Amino acid sequence: MTARVQRVVGLSDRWLFAPEAAGRVRTMRLLMAALIGLRLATGPHRGLATEPAALFRPVWFLSWMEQRPQDGVLVALQVVGMVAAVLAVLGWRERGTFLIAWSSLLFLAAFWASRGKIQHNDLPLLLVAGVLAAAPVGLRLLDQRRSAAWGWPVRTSLLVVASIYFLTGFQKVVASGPAWVLSDNLRNVMYGARLNGQAPTDQVSLFIADRPVLSHLVALGTLVVELGAVTVLVWVRVRPWYLVAVTVLHGSIYLTHGLDYSMWAGTAAIVLVDWHALLTRAVDHRGAMARSRRGVVVA
Amino acid sequence: MQVVDEGSMVSRWTRGCVYAFLLVFAVTRFAQFELFPFSAFRLFSEVRPDERHSWQLRAVDGDGIETEIHLSKLPRGTRHTTELLGGFDDLSAAARDEICDDWTQPLRDDGVEVSVVRVYHIVVHVRPDGPPTRRTLSYECGGAT
Numbered sequence: 279m280t281a282r283v284q285r286v287v288g289l290s291d292r293w294l295f296a297p298e299a300a301g302r303v304r305t306m307r308l309l310m311a312a313l314i315g316l317r318l319a320t321g322p323h324r325g326l327a328t329e330p331a332a333l334f335r336p337v338w339f340l341s342w343m344e345q346r347p348q349d350g351v352l353v354a355l356q357v358v359g360m361v362a363a364v365l366a367v368l369g370w371r372e373r374g375t376f377l378i379a380w381s382s383l384l385f386l387a388a389f390w391a392s393r394g395k396i397q398h399n400d401l402p403l404l405l406v407a408g409v410l411a412a413a414p415v416g417l418r419l420l421d422q423r424r425s426a427a428w429g430w431p432v433r434t435s436l437l438v439v440a441s442i443y444f445l446t447g448f449q450k451v452v453a454s455g456p457a458w459v460l461s462d463n464l465r466n467v468m469y470g471a472r473l474n475g476q477a478p479t480d481q482v483s484l485f486i487a488d489r490p491v492l493s494h495l496v497a498l499g500t501l502v503v504e505l506g507a508v509t510v511l512v513w514v515r516v517r518p519w520y521l522v523a524v525t526v527l528h529g530s531i532y533l534t535h536g537l538d539y540s541m542w543a544g545t546a547a548i549v550l551v552d553w554h555a556l557l558t559r560a561v562d563h564r565g566a567m568a569r570s571r572r573g574v575v576v577a
Numbered sequence: 578m579q580v581v582d583e584g585s586m587v588s589r590w591t592r593g594c595v596y597a598f599l600l601v602f603a604v605t606r607f608a609q610f611e612l613f614p615f616s617a618f619r620l621f622s623e624v625r626p627d628e629r630h631s632w633q634l635r636a637v638d639g640d641g642i643e644t645e646i647h648l649s650k651l652p653r654g655t656r657h658t659t660e661l662l663g664g665f666d667d668l669s670a671a672a673r674d675e676i677c678d679d680w681t682q683p684l685r686d687d688g689v690e691v692s693v694v695r696v697y698h699i700v701v702h703v704r705p706d707g708p709p710t711r712r713t714l715s716y717e718c719g720g721a722t
């Protein structure tokens with residue numbers, strides 16, 4: 279290994295295993311469990327009950343199944359997952375309950391993806407939750423201790439989220455080059471969206487499609503946001519703004535195509551924002567206020 | 578606020594697992610390999626032309642009258658399953674019939690007579706001022722009573 283490669287590996291290792299607060303891991307897992315519970319409760323998985331056996335094209339780890347399970351099994355998976363998610367939020371046998379909730383969503387999402395087309399809607403949630411499922415347990419929300427032992431789940435989650443956004447843009451550059459922005463690509467995407475009939479309104483997609491310059495700008499903006507994901511790995515202050523940018527991106531995809539990427543935005547919100555620090559600040563502020571009130575009374 | 582640095586407490590095993598996870602994550606993405614839940618995340622990555630190649634499904638009754646089958650209006654589990662048409666040539670006639678019958682089951686449940694399903698390959702111009710849709714019959718299948 280050359281000195282340069284060693285230096286890069288060393289830098290990556292130091293970044294990935296940098297110390298983070300123990301409470302942040304607990305906060306992230308709590309929020310992630312809540313998001314998994316929400317997805318299990320409101321997601322599209324119940325629609326699978328209508329899927330005929332001949333249309334079942336299992337993903338790799340379901341390939342041993344000839345057909346999807348009976349409706350009762352799917353509903354049981356959903357209910358068990360939701361209960362486990364609630365228990366994980368409460369911190370009861372955290373590792374086990376979180377794993378059960380995550381596994382329930384993994385299998386339901388896998389059944390959903392076993393229709394001949396990969397569905398990306400749940401993937402960031404599943405991947406980040408997979409990381410957090412392996413993270414240390416038994417931590418308190420306001421635990422301020424810092425260590426690499428609590429750093430790697432936070433940093434790996436950040437890397438996963440940033441990589442997903444960055445490489446989604448990178449794939450566009452590799453597959454299409456500058457034509458993704460400079461050709462009529464996005465106009466055709468927007469005109470095509472109305473043919474799918476899934477968007478809540480055609481007005482937004484047609485508004486963009488009818489204006490060539492705006493279409494190029496929207497395409498450029500999309501690429502800038504996606505490729506700009508690397509910035510969240512370097513600058514902490516960029517993270518909340520990046521969250522705003524991807525939320526706008528996912529909101530516009532819903533408005534123009536009717537595609538639900540809310541789990542992407544939810545996962546990004548949990549990972550990009552340091553909710554533990556915000557909670558600590560709020561608790562400290564409340565404590566300071568209480569002390570100051572007592573001080574006034576004593577005076 | 579008291580902050581205590583506990584130092585490095587990451588075992589070699591944990592370190593190895595983290596790198597293994599990231600390696601699978603990277604390989605599936607760069608090798609364009611779908612290993613659910615790992616993915617290549619190719620979302621709208623290809624330039625879309627103004628013509629869209631797609632499929633049209635029609636249920637045909639005994640008099641030859643065609644009724645449109647809108648998968649997007651059928652139950653959720655059935656949506657996107659026209660993706661299976663990409664591999665239709667590799668399927669047996671019986672397997673094709675089974676899939677086509679599944680697509681028409683909701684129509685049958687509503688009392689519509691279905692003798693056969695016609696699958697057309699269509700070329701749709703996405704622009705409102707574009708030429709009309711062209712279609713070619715690709716398959717005839719199904720017809721279970």
